[in-house]
Amino acid sequence: MSDDLDRKLESKIEKILIDKQHRGKIFDGFDKNKTLNDVLDKPTMMTLYDMINDEIISYVNGVIKAGKESVVFWAVDKNKNDVALKVYLVSTSNFKKRSQYLIGDPRFSRIKKGTRNIVYLWARKEFTNLNQCYEKNIPVVKPIHVSKNVLAMEFMGKNGVPEKRLLESEIEYSDYEESIELIRRFYQEANLVHGDFSEYNIFKTSDGLVAFDLGSAVDIEHPNSKTFLERDINNITKFFVRRGLTIPNPLDVINEVTK
Ligand SMILES: Nc1ncnc2c1ncn2[C@@H]1O[C@H](COP(=O)(O)OP(=O)(O)OP(=O)(O)O)[C@@H](O)[C@H]1O
Ligand SMILES: [Mg+2]
The missing domain is CATH 1.10.510.10 (Transferase(Phosphotransferase) domain 1)
Incomplete structure (x- = not known):
């Protein structure tokens, strides 16, 4: 996607989130939020909602970066620590590009069919890769949690700026x-x-x-x-x-x- 489109998508999501924030209801009543649903499908909204219920995050503050295949959000947990959420988009998932990094890796020999499953596997793969490095004290971003197509990790930066x-x-x-x-x-x-x-x-x-x-x-x-x-x-x-x-x-x- 061009930078221009990236920026448009970014400001679109940002606007929705900020509007909600002003009403103090981030990701609450998301069903009515048609435009946000265009970018994040309903299952993804449910996953974010579950992560709030499971207290992995408290709320989502804004968009850090919107790309073609993923959107990175700035979220906050209950201790007021910033969290980065990388949401892999199911609708624009490029299987051809990703398959070469999945097929042949002995850790992921069982690959379930279907775009959604492959996107979930991809998110889990990123989480596993981060963990494997983090456990060895190799300087990578600290992984926190993965659920379906949403990866939570330590936020690197300040005030939402990476x-x-x-x-x-x-x-x-x-x-x-x-x-x-x-x-x-x-x-x-x-x-x-x-x-x-x-x-x-x-x-x-x-x-x-x-x-x-x-x-x-x-x-x-x-x-x-x-x-x-x-x-x-x-x-x-x-x-x-x-x-x-x-x-x-x-x-x-x-x-x-x-x-
Ligand atoms: N943990 C983090 N903390 C702060 N900012 C982050 C974090 N992870 C990602 N970002 C921001 O989001 C941007 C995009 O992240 P990332 O490179 O992981 O996704 P991507 O490039 O869209 O992925 P891909 O290359 O697979 O398409 C980064 O350039 C960075 O600015
Ligand atoms: Mg990148």
């Missing part, structure tokens, strides 16, 4: 080294290849780099894991080269990571 990604940050050589260290630890400690590792999916925080968007990450036993790893290293190398750094040859890096 941390800057590498893309929007000033870069030093140590960012390159940290990036490669992330890829190495994904591989060696979490047995994973990110699969979508780029300046778009890494926050640069005052405590260092934090990776996110792990839906595409595959087990290293996946038949294409090496290809995905090479692509991850090539992509991040290109980014740092564009930013004017002199970077080691990706081929040597791949050997280092898999050694």
Whole structure:
């Protein structure tokens, strides 16, 4: 989707949520909310509602980012901690794109048919991938909960504004080294290849780099894991080269990571 459409969708959802917020009834009486239902279908609204009842969140505050296949919301829990909710949209799910990261991963050998099931599996896969890294103290966004197509995670940022990604940050050589260290630890400690590792999916925080968007990450036993790893290293190398750094040859890096 173009940035323009993204922005339109974003402001549309934002408006609905803010209107509701002013009435103090966020996601209450959502049945009447036709426009929001156009973006989030009824089962998704029910899932959000269940998450409120289960006290995973208290309310939803606004939209962080609306993309074609997912919308990320800023929610708040009962202790007033910010929570990020990534809602995978069932209506625009691209099975062709995702299947290559599902089929062949030994952890997800049982794939139920049907778009909805595949979207749910995808959300669970992102949650599992985050957990596998988080348990090893690899700096990724902390996973909180997954339910159907909704993934709850620690909110990275302040007042609903996300941390800057590498893309929007000033870069030093140590960012390159940290990036490669992330890829190495994904591989060696979490047995994973990110699969979508780029300046778009890494926050640069005052405590260092934090990776996110792990839906595409595959087990290293996946038949294409090496290809995905090479692509991850090539992509991040290109980014740092564009930013004017002199970077080691990706081929040597791949050997280092898999050694
Ligand atoms: N935990 C979080 N805390 C704060 N902001 C977040 C968080 N997760 C995601 N975001 C924001 O939402 C944006 C989109 O998130 P993400 O990259 O996971 O989705 P996506 O790019 O739509 O996914 P995909 O690449 O699978 O289409 C991020 O660029 C970031 O600004
Ligand atoms: Mg992303």
